[in-house]
Amino acid sequence: MEPPAPPPRIAVVGPGAIGLSIAAGLLGAGRAHVTLCARTPFDELVVESGSDAFRGRPRVVTRPDDAGDVDWVLLATKAHQTEGAASWLRALVGRGARVAVAQNGVEHEARVRPFVGDAEVVPVVVQCPAEGLSPGRARRNGPLLLTVPDGAAGRAFLALFEGADARVECASDFTTVAWSKLCLNVTAAVAALTGLPMGVVRRPDVAALTRGLVDEAVRVGRAEGARLDDGLAASIVGAIAAGRPDAQPSLVRVAIARRPLEYDARNGAIVRAGARHGIATPLNGAVTALLAALSDGFERGSTLRVGAVRRVSVHDPPLTPTTSPSGGVTSGGASATRGRGR
Known part of the structure; x- marks a missing residue:
């Protein structure tokens, strides 16, 4: 009789709202060794969901050299932060790890390829309304759905979440x-x-x-x-x-x-x-x-505040361009004072 396979070792790079939600699902299932790769250390992972909250104490590392060997790297940073995670990616994929890219967009593989060499990359479409609250803490406002391409790597990713508070689907038409x-x-x-x-x-x-x-x-x-x-x-x-x-x-x-x-x-x-x-x-x-x-x-560090130049109600009428007596174009359909920033 063969001994049971060892638990998969997973490094989550980018413990923001999505990274924490995914890590909480994996930790809750209790089938994997999860390491969180963070810039800011924290002692406890907390993901609120409605009136409930998942709490866990995963291993948290702040230096790539401390992460150790893993089977999967799960990149959950914002897409524009990928280059900033390059040192983590290079350190973690050197021993045959697969890379799951849980980011927005349609360019998952092209985005990470310069940093992961020939490692196998699995793009992940994430659907989960969530927001970060503080280091190690997030709020989930709905279910966590992860979609990956159907295939051997996609099915291996799905297996990581067996028993987790997450739904993983393997899509035959991942492009759509x-x-x-x-x-x-x-x-x-x-x-x-x-x-x-x-x-x-x-x-x-x-x-x-x-x-x-x-x-x-x-x-x-x-x-x-x-x-x-x-x-x-x-x-x-x-x-x-x-x-x-x-x-x-x-x-x-x-x-x-x-x-x-x-x-x-x-x-x-x-x-x-x-x-x-x-x-x-x-x-x-x-x-x-x-x-x-x-x-x-x-x-x-620009001093311009978002929305400070002109704030309107979503119920205001649309602005209609009109021609001023001098021949210039002005905005009609709203009072002139509303057009001035405060």
Whole structure:
């Protein structure tokens, strides 16, 4: 009789809201040795979910050399923080570990390949409303769903979560899953740029812009092989408008906190893929440029506060361009005093 296989050794790089939620699921199942790779040490992992909370005391390391050998590396940083995690990735994959990339976008493998050599990479689409509260502490506001491509590596990833408080699916059409999530992700740009919650999409002018962003993503996604419905843009924008007006996706919360933004893996990915296929993406191109400028300002410590120049209610009428007596263009449909920042 063969002895039982040893528990898998998993290193979670990036213990933010998603990384902590995934780690809590693995720890709760009790089938793996989990190490959290963090910049800031903490003694206890706490993930709140409704009235409950999972608490655990995993191994936490703050230096790549201390992580040791692992079977899996689970990268859960924001996409734009991948390069900052390069030292962790290089240290952890040197002994045959697989790399699961639990990030937004559709460029998972290309993003990490410069740092992981020929290691096997498993892209992961994450669906989990969660927010970080403090080092080692997060709040989950819904179930954790992880989707990976079907295949040997995907099924091995699924096996890690047996008995965990998470659902893992192996998708035969992973391209469609990833692009469907990206079509939703691109909408957060309008809220991040205005400094308003997603209820801003109830404005007809912003709704039209948001549909345009998604329509571009749909056209590019189809060229990449995704099966996306003609009515996807209208469906996504309609659902956002019908949802909570105070909803704040992670991109919006990060913008309000004045930290660098994850725009390139979202709207920027649409522009890059569109260029490969000769598909024009002017709206996503413009939004990417504006988010890049905003993010750069945050990095440099700009004094401009998000949304400080002009704050409006999501119920305000859209601004209508009119011509002034001098021949210039002004904004009608709203009082002049509302256009001045305070």
